[in-house]
Amino acid sequence: MTSKPLKEKLSNLKNIYKKKHAVVSELQDEVFILKNTIDYIEGFAKLKPQILYNYGRDKKYIYGQVYYQVEPQSTDKKTFRFMIGKMDDNKSRKQLERICLDTFYNKVMDENKII
Numbered sequence: 001m002t003s004k005p006l007k008e009k010l011s012n013l014k015n016i017y018k019k020k021h022a023v024v025s026e027l028q029d030e031v032f033i034l035k036n037t038i039d040y041i042e043g044f045a046k047l048k049p050q051i052l053y054n055y056g057r058d059k060k061y062i063y064g065q066v067y068y069q070v071e072p073q074s075t076d077k078k079t080f081r082f083m084i085g086k087m088d089d090n091k092s093r094k095q096l097e098r099i100c101l102d103t104f105y106n107k108v109m110d111e112n113k114i115i
Contacts, residue, residue: 040072049100051093052081060087064100068108080108 052063064084070076084099085091091099 036072040069043069047101047104049097049104051096051100054087056083061085062087062089062096064096064103066100066104080104
């Protein structure tokens, strides 16, 4: 048979465990959410825009297209396509990619309040 002080000590330890476990579980959830958000935003930094030449009416426009994740914990992707210039503009591919990413960041991310 166990003594009364031993039962009290065991009961106290169980109570302490429950309290600390609840705190740890809550913090683990916060860490998980923060990690997902960080990964989500890092994904925006790694976006590779597609430059689509000869698009639009009479095939005289250049469009930019970006695929991005809709939500941090989702695998669903959404596309954003927009005109970035005309075929006559004589811009390099790097300039067009920069214009495409700037437009994407300004329009989509500001509208959705991502960052």
